[in-house]
Amino acid sequence: MEPLETTRKVSGEPSSVGQVSEQRESLVHVRDLRKSYGDFEAVRGIDLDVWRGEAFGFLGPNGAGKSSTMRMIGAVSPTSGGTLRILGLDPATDGPAIRARLGVCPQDDTLDTELTVRENLTIYGRYFGLSRAECRERADELLEFVALTEKAKVKVDELSGGMKRRLTIARSLVSKPDLLLLDEPTTGLDPQARHLLWDKLFRLKQAGVTLIITTHYMDEAEQLCDRLVVMDGGLIAAEGSPSDLIRDYSTREVTELRFGPDVMLADHDALAGKVEDLAQRIEVLPDRLLLYTDDGERAVAAVHERGLQPAAVLVRRSTLEDVFLRLTGRTLVD
Amino acid sequence: MALALENGRRMFDYWLTVYKRTWKGTMISSFLLPMLYLAAMGIGLGSFVDSNGTGALGGVSYLQFIAPGLLAATALQIAVGESTYPVMSGLKWQKFFHSMIATPLRPADVVYGQLAFIAFRVLSSCAVFLVIIALFGGLKSPLGILGLPVALLVGMAVAGPIAAYATTLENDSGFAMVFRFGVVPAFLFSGAFFPVSQLPDWIEWLAYVSPLWHAVDLSRNLSLGTVNPWLALVNVVYLLAWFIVGTWLAVRGFTRRLIR
Numbered sequence: 223m224e225p226l227e228t229t230r231k232v233s234g235e236p237s238s239v240g241q242v243s244e245q246r247e248s249l250v251h252v253r254d255l256r257k258s259y260g261d262f263e264a265v266r267g268i269d270l271d272v273w274r275g276e277a278f279g280f281l282g283p284n285g286a287g288k289s290s291t292m293r294m295i296g297a298v299s300p301t302s303g304g305t306l307r308i309l310g311l312d313p314a315t316d317g318p319a320i321r322a323r324l325g326v327c328p329q330d331d332t333l334d335t336e337l338t339v340r341e342n343l344t345i346y347g348r349y350f351g352l353s354r355a356e357c358r359e360r361a362d363e364l365l366e367f368v369a370l371t372e373k374a375k376v377k378v379d380e381l382s383g384g385m386k387r388r389l390t391i392a393r394s395l396v397s398k399p400d401l402l403l404l405d406e407p408t409t410g411l412d413p414q415a416r417h418l419l420w421d422k423l424f425r426l427k428q429a430g431v432t433l434i435i436t437t438h439y440m441d442e443a444e445q446l447c448d449r450l451v452v453m454d455g456g457l458i459a460a461e462g463s464p465s466d467l468i469r470d471y472s473t474r475e476v477t478e479l480r481f482g483p484d485v486m487l488a489d490h491d492a493l494a495g496k497v498e499d500l501a502q503r504i505e506v507l508p509d510r511l512l513l514y515t516d517d518g519e520r521a522v523a524a525v526h527e528r529g530l531q532p533a534a535v536l537v538r539r540s541t542l543e544d545v546f547l548r549l550t551g552r553t554l555v556d
Numbered sequence: 557m558a559l560a561l562e563n564g565r566r567m568f569d570y571w572l573t574v575y576k577r578t579w580k581g582t583m584i585s586s587f588l589l590p591m592l593y594l595a596a597m598g599i600g601l602g603s604f605v606d607s608n609g610t611g612a613l614g615g616v617s618y619l620q621f622i623a624p625g626l627l628a629a630t631a632l633q634i635a636v637g638e639s640t641y642p643v644m645s646g647l648k649w650q651k652f653f654h655s656m657i658a659t660p661l662r663p664a665d666v667v668y669g670q671l672a673f674i675a676f677r678v679l680s681s682c683a684v685f686l687v688i689i690a691l692f693g694g695l696k697s698p699l700g701i702l703g704l705p706v707a708l709l710v711g712m713a714v715a716g717p718i719a720a721y722a723t724t725l726e727n728d729s730g731f732a733m734v735f736r737f738g739v740v741p742a743f744l745f746s747g748a749f750f751p752v753s754q755l756p757d758w759i760e761w762l763a764y765v766s767p768l769w770h771a772v773d774l775s776r777n778l779s780l781g782t783v784n785p786w787l788a789l790v791n792v793v794y795l796l797a798w799f800i801v802g803t804w805l806a807v808r809g810f811t812r813r814l815i816r
Contacts, residue, residue: 259816293816296658298657298658298814298815299815299816300815317662318660318661318662319660321657321658321659321660322659322660324658326655326658328654328655328658330651332650332651332652332655333650333652333655334570334574334650334652335650336577336578336650337573337574337577341573345569345570345573346655346659348566348569348570349567349570349656349660349661350659350660351562351566351660397659
């Protein structure tokens with residue numbers, strides 16, 4: 223299957239690939255969006271727009287409100303306040319019309335394990351009102367796309383985790399959606415399976431499908447997302463492209479200093495005092511010091527000039543993970 | 557309404573596909589057990605009953621007395637079976653209901669599709685059973701064939717409420733209660749095997765409350781040619797009321813569980 227066939231072309235509208243900036247059409251428009259479950263406020267007023275053709279990411283620790291937001295965008299969860307427009311429609315009144323144009327890849331595979339791989343696709347097409355013949359044709363194309371053609375007649379029970387994820391993604395594409403929602407698409411997969419999925423998602427993006435992705439994985443966000451928000455405690459803590467976020471919330475480089483296993487946390491605090499002026503920001507961890515600076519090598523040289531002898535030194539570029547940890551803290555949230 | 561029909565039809569396809577894989581397993585509960593009851597009670601116990609005179613039964617053979625009721629009871633069991641574990645599976649175990657409502661289908665459509673499938677199961681199983689009953693000479697009048705729509709009606713009457721109850725559960729232990737305190741007593745005491753007038757008054761009244769008694773009574777009167785139109789109307793209206801209220805409850809339960 224050619225990737226271009228995966229997106230439904232809206233009549234009279236040119237492909238949006240590469241033209242995002244010229245004609246920005248908001249597929250998801252969110253203002254002061256809220257969601258409460260009883261007394262608990264899962265989403266506490268967020269604003270964002272997802273433009274046609276982009277890959278948009280939600281990052282955040284568990285309980286940040288990502289999944290609640292995704293469910294509202296999926297038009298299966300009523301909002302508790304604020305404005306939400308999906309594909310220009312109001313989910314409160316046009317839920318079925320919106321869902322007809324969405325593809326949803328939920329966090330857990332909700333596949334029917336009693337049925338075969340192919341039946342899972344053909345049945346799902348029927349829910350969208352495709353004819354049986356269209357369903358069969360679509361199923362064969364999609365099996366090819368996610369490299370499961372050989373497994374077509376196998377029961378879902380017998381698939382590996384990675385194959386199930388691929389099948390779930392294929393299923394979400396049955397209706398040729400304008401907007402694809404992926405809730406933690408690669409959680410629990412091995413590296414090979416993750417890279418294969420990233421490849422498929424990248425091809426969809428190239429074909430003009432708008433993607434919305436939630437993830438815990440920073441490398442996944444950096445790989446896939448044009449733009450993302452970091453959510454924390456039901457609010458948006460930061461928004462931008464991965465490089466913007468790194469520029470705004472971290473430094474270009476990070477110097478990691480390890481002083482060996484005998485050096486205690488208290489000593490780390492003392493050591494930090496000695497080098498604090500060499501970095502824009504410094505972070506003390508049990509096993510190492512992190513110096514956030516635009517020139518890591520210069521910081522290393524300066525550390526040595528002050529007579530300090532770290533056991534190991536690593537200079538690396540800042541990543542989204544640094545941004546994430548800065549914004550959402552290192553404390554475990556459960 | 558047209559939309560609900562169309563959406564229900566899309567969902568019904570799902571159940572048919574599943575049934576193509578599982579129908580062999582349902583043969584035992586759908587046919588074999590009722591057949592055994594028919595043979596043991598109708599023919600075995602029946603020959604004993606018949607030889608002592610069946611005045612209390614209205615002078616018909618015991619087989620003819622129980623067969624229409626057994627048909628209705630079979631419908632009830634199939635309907636309850638299909639509205640318990642499959643509902644729990646869709647909501648919780650395999651979660652396929654959640655994937656259905658991510659499409660244009662609404663929770664109500666999921667309910668309609670499920671009910672349509674239950675109707676199919678009840679009709680197809682009971683039709684076969686009815687043929688067997690007829691071959692054994694269990695029908696006194698050709699009107700006994702109308703036991704089939706009655707079987708459908710009682711199946712639909714219980715499917716909605718049971719499915720609604722299933723949406724309130726977190727695990728399947730509640731279903732054992734349904735079978736122990738609902739299905740089995742209804743099966744034994746709703747007049748399928750003996751007239752409920754034989755029972756103590758308070759149990760007799762419990763029987764009148766149960767939808768199965770109404771189905772058994774109607775099915776039997778049709779087969780024996782003893783229909784009282786007014787009583788038949790009460791039977792039908794009572795079962796329809798269960799069906800309508802039950803379906804409404806099921807839609808409400810599915811919506812609460814799926815849309816959060």
